[in-house]
Amino acid sequence: MAKYLLLKHYRGAPAAVNDVAMDQWTPEELSAHVQYMEDFAARLEATGELVDHQALSPEGTFVRYDGEGRPPVTDGPFAETKDLIAGWMVIDVETHERALELAGELSAAPGAGGKPIHEWLEVRPFLAACSTITE
Amino acid sequence: MVDEALLRSLTPTVIGTLVRRGADFAAAEDAVQDALIEAVRVWPEDLPQDPRGWLVTVAWRKFLDAARADKSRRNREVRVEGEPVAGPAEVVDDTLQLYFLCAHPSLTPASAVALTLRAVGGLTTRQIAQAYLVPEATMAQRISRAKRTVSGVRFNQPGDIATVLRVLYLVFNEGYSGDVDLAAEAIRLTRQLATKTHHEEVAGLLALMLLHHARHAARTARDGSLVPLAEQDRSLWNTRLIAEGVDVLQAALARDRLGEFQAQAAIAALHADARTAEETDWVQIVEWYDELVRLTDSPVARLNRAVAVGEADGPRAGLAALAGLDPALLRYTAVAAYLHERDGDPVTAARLYAEAARSAPSLLERDHLMRQAARLNARLRD
Incomplete structure (x- = not known):
């Protein structure tokens, strides 16, 4: 088994096929979308492939160390141009193909008009713990 | 404290007894888990004279309770009726059957691993x-799906030892994350399997595990970084495990039915046999890799063989052995980097180490490879 991070972007990914801003959807379309995401997670838990999933607020702040005894420097929020993560899901699956398959299904979540969003999701493999026999 | 090793070693035979009495495997396995939990609670106060008999009795009661609850819930006939016959539990050891069932070819590797650790381990x-x-919820689902998958398999059906060995190998290779030492658990399960069957590859795998586990303490530095074999402090190697591994291997090899695990163990034994890295008998190691390549035709074996050839016949020969392999192979670039450095080409080696670090499958390896690149680049700047 290998773990993968599925990343969903607010910004920074190529445009989705069904690219309509969420605030332009009908309430029913929003509910259908949320339901799809919940069902998807429940299904992965049932197949023993779900590790965790979270949504993130779009309000992020950059922080860095600014020297001994000084408070950290903060910056942001940033202009519309930068990459912004909306949420993530960690899955534990048998193969890379399976990770892509699941990301494909997640990308089919319904959006405006009840049609799949076809949004671009980023699939990133975890670096594994070191296997015992590698020498 | 409960003797957890005793408790866990009894698990498969107790499951087997329940199955023989008519419980289906999934229900038997659940009942035995419940009985184990009860044992952990009760035994510290009151250790039974006959731990196995105690577990059978309690697990059978748990099974009947569950079956009755199930019956009243679904209002239909339960397959098993009544209490068990009194008297000592019949001692038929189904442990081997349980190994086969939990590694059934219909299971995915990860499901087989999970089921083996629960029902056999x-x-x-x-x-x-x-x-x-x-x-935990995810793992619980993985296990219950695995149980459903094998629910139609007859318990006494002979299985394939090769699938069992692959599962145990996977458990061993997972290493040391979490508070369960999976390498030690894999050794325990393989050792137990070796008492149930005389298959030489079981012995081969056990020897391989023992010989690798013997080097465990030397494999990581104090800061957690990886120490390559050549640089390990050999005084940290566990000589007792090495001696046992070598004995097990020799007994297996004497039967003259070579398999891939015996060949791998033979290579590990040759490393274990060298008091210093310089004393390593690379010529013999290459010969064992030739056997391994013949047995498995595996690209990984060919890659490792190229390293051994590099040591036995010089880096040029190693690079020549590498030339025929697919560069997309995992760790190909790392091996190429190593051989180029040995060949006196630190510029190429540094570049390849950095490239290998970017595609390393694990954090420890990535850090190790990046350090090699950094070491060479620092030397090149001087």
Whole structure:
């Protein structure tokens, strides 16, 4: 088994096929979308492939160390141009193909008009713990 | 304290007894888990004279309770009726059958691993979940799906030892994350298997595990970084495990039915035999890799063989052995980097080490490879 991070972007990914801003959807379309995401997670838990999933607020702040005894420097929020993560899901699956398959299904979540969003999701493999026999 | 090793070693035979009495495997396995939990609670106060008999009795009661609850819930006939016959539990050892069932070819490797650790190893779902860094609910589902998958398999059907060995190998290779030492658990399960069957590859795998586990303490530095074989402090190697591994291997090899695990163990034994890295008998190691390549035709074996050829016949020969392999192979670039450095080409080696670090499958390896690149680049700047 290998773990993968599925990343969903607010910004920074190529445009989705069904690219309509969420605030332009009908309430029913929003509910259908949320339901799809919940069902998807429940299904992965049932197949023993779900590790965790979270949504993130779009309000992020950059922080860095600014020297001994000084408070950290903060910056942001940033202009519309930068990459912004909306949420993530960690899955534990048998193969890379399976990770892509699941990301494909997640990308089919319904959006405006009840049609799949076809949004671009980023699939990133975890670096594994070191296997015992590698020498 | 409960003797957890005793408790867990009894798990498979107790499951087997329940199955022989008519319980289906999934229900028997659940009942035995419940009985194990009860044993952990009760035994510290009152250790039974006959732990196995105690577990059978309690597990059978748990099974009947569950079957009755199930019956009243679904209002239909339960397959098993009544209490068990009194008297000592019949001692038929079904442990081997359980290994086969839990490694059944219809299971995915990860499901087979999880089921083996629970039903043969007697680990709890929580322990298995922690070891594989997934939530307990996810692991519980993985196990119950696995049980459903094998529900139609006849318990006494002869299985394939090769699938069992692959599962145990996977458990061993997972290493040391979580509070369950999976390498030690894999050794325990393989050792137990070796008492149930005289298959030489079981002995081969056991020897391989013992010989690798013997080097465990030397494999990581104090800061957690990887120490390559050549640089390991050999005084940290566990000589008792090495001696046992070599004995097990020699007995297996004497039967003259070579297999891939015996060949791998033979290579590990040759490393273990060298008091210093310089004393390593690379010529013999290359010969064993030739056997391994013949037995498995595996690209990984060919890659490792190229390293051994590099040591036995010089880096040019190693690079020549590498030339025929697919560069997309995992660790190909790392091996190429190593051989180029040995060949006196630090510029190429540094570049390849950095490239290998970017595609390393694990954090420890990535850090190790990046350090090699950094070491060479620093030397090149001087």
